[in-house]
Amino acid sequence: MSDHTSAAATAAHSHAGRYLVVWAALMALTALTWGLSTIHIPGLAGVAVALAIAMVKGTLVALFFMHLWDQPGPNRLVLVTSLVFVAVLVTLPLLDNATRFPLANPPDAETAPQRIRDAILNEGPPAPAHAPAHP
């Protein structure tokens, strides 16, 4: 079985150089995403860039620090499967809130009609005393 040879390879070889390169890349990407956040990319683009960088970093960690690069299939399958369900759990509820009848969302959500929001922010119990200043 190919598992055996690759597991044996993990044990036999030193990966110090590889770890060093990955570490440097992770530090650089952290600096990059931090730097990019200071220029405030507007709207969803900023979120997308930040998450893309995080995914690259996460992939590096999973592949090299966590050795998925040279480990047998089941371990990779476990992580990939769990990520599929992460995607499902994150997207479907979000999709629900995004396509809902607006008044079915929480009353002072920013997606609610402005008139209702203003009324709640001015009178509703959760609002602090200095509420009207909201843009």
Added chain:
Amino acid sequence: MSQHLESSPPVYAERNYLNTPATGLKSWLTTLDHKRIGVMFLIATLFFFAVGGLFAMLIRIELLTPGPTIMDAMTYNRLFTLHGVVMIFLFMIPAIPSGFGNFLLPIMVGAKDVAFPRLNLLSFYIYLLGAVIALGGMIYGGADTGWTFYTPYSTTTTTKVVPILLGAFILGFSSILTGLNFIVTVHTLRAPGITWNKLPLFVWSIYGTSVIQILATPVLGMTLLLVAIEHAFGWGIFDPGRGGDPVLFQHFFWFYSHPAVYIMVLPAMAVISEVVCAFSHKNIFGYKAVAYSSLGIAFVGFFTWGHHLFTSGQSAFNAGIFGVLSMFVGIFTAIKIFNWVATMYRGSISFKTPFLYFIGFLFFLFFGGMTGIALATVSLDIHWQDTYFVVAHFHFIMVGSTIMAFLAALHYWWPKITGRMYNERWGLVGATLVVSGFVFTFLPQFLLGNEGMPRRYFNYPERFQALNVASTAGASVLGIGFLIILIYILVSLKYGPVAGPNPWGSRGYEWLTPSPPPLENFDVLPAFERGPHEYHELPGSESAAPGAGTSHA
């Protein structure tokens, strides 16, 4: 060579897991043997089944007449909550995977034990801890939220909901550890000769179950934790008064709890796939289809949770998606049903007790499944939501089929677990009572729901009384059936005839070892040349024909 091995087990193994290495209570409580842990799980789950059943009987007696019959409304609310919690978290989820799965899965893959025996024992004690905390909460005051713990009611109720949440949270860990153990066992401990395509179908289904347990249970844990935090500190995650969205709770809850239905039903299907072959004495029809459809159900089961939220304020767009995806489960279930029926076709059927339960299972799965398709239709669901129609539906599909399969498993593997046979005649009586009692309990509830009787109500209008009485009468028959089973099965422990290694003439791998199995499952590891569902004659093997077992008629 393998011929010799396969027919060699002694009639009753003197040294078996029941008396090796010792018989004392301590040797059981500290055992790492998967078989003993499985048996302990079986005893514990059966105990909680009795507790949950007692609650059910009290509920049915209360509903015998409109208005208060034997209890007040608050007691009733607590009882149906506890009935749900006990039956789901303490009986149905662990019963087949942790009980029979623990006992059988390692034997079926030719392993000496599960991959992590200590974790396995830990899983049992975590289960006990969770059960004690949940039961403690019950005695301490109980909760009145229903087992679904819907916010914002669950976060504002004055009843003691936190201990029960905590109990369910802890039980989740037990479930996760068992699932983890099974997956690793199947991947790494299969004996030489057992390839993926020669795995018993029981193992395939339990594998699918384990995948769900691993992926879904943590989400439930987090959700229950959030509800507990909300209940204690009012952080507002699910509280619309603080900007939270209660429907989000329902999303999270059902992300676990809908797949949890498959945690209950897939193991039932696992049992049934074994039983139908063994009692039809015929190859399984479409091995790969049955095997892969288990994984299909496990996967698709994750994409259907929104059908619980059709009337909760979920968007119409999402409702449409979830409605259609829900019906996909029907495809995989139908594949299985067709294959089981095709397996029976022109088989040499011996109509023993497990087979009777199989027939009951088919009926409940089919009827419950079809009403499920109807409920997944958004427009129809709006009429039926939160009525007894839903109650009857899920009692058919998830409780009915799980209990049928559980009892089929109990009878089918009883000789393997104890080495003794139960009384077949009483077995048929018990099965008849249970199947018919179950039908007569829940058929009236379909009608009640369709008429508009809402679930979880303590009171109802006069015109619903006749059907409620019918339902309670059915429940009584069901209760008597269970009592009979309990009695004859306990009697057989002492007086039952010795079963022999393979009383059913089955080809499953677990029947290749003596009953009860020895400490490390096989004294001599068989070659596993024949598949576990192969009843065709191999060339030159007349002596091992199906029916060579002792009690086959």
Added chain:
Amino acid sequence: MHSAVAHHFESLEKQGQAQRLGMWLFLATEVLLFTALFAAYGVYRYLYTGAFSQASRGLETWMGGVNTFVLVTSSFTVAMGLDAIVKGKNKRTGLLFGLSILLGCTFMVLKGFEYRHHFLHAELPGPFYGGPIAGSGGSMFFALYFLITGLHAFHVLIGMTVLGVIGARTWLGKYDAEHHVPVELAGLYWHLVDLIWIFVFPLLYLI
């Protein structure tokens, strides 16, 4: 046969394979545990986009950033620790794990200062929120902030304990070049803690 092989495994290698797979399955449950919180974050960020970015800008980004550097570096030292034991240098592994624990402590201390800051400014969840953001968005952000970072900090603590135990055992020579799967598994857990922080950092601090 190696003394660490349990009776039901045929070889040390097979046992190692099983333990790795078991660990990965456990890590999958950890991922999904956090996912519930991330999903809640996604929903509420959509509902309170403005309030969330306003609250996010109020966080001490430099602390989060420095903590990211710290945690990534600790992951690196853990990886180097595994590399050392593969070569049979158990003392070096013990030292590197110790260094990782120190980095973990640094992370926790910084986190503590951050929490102190939030307490002083009443940037707290639910009814305890007294910050400048009108409506529910601010309190919701901090509810999620404390839930996510709190759960993560809890995992850091567990990870430090695991590293401590395994590191000490390695120092004492319980593991060697042939048998070191527990060292690897401890590392896997720590890397997962790092992996989750890699996503927490941009979600809470940057966007």
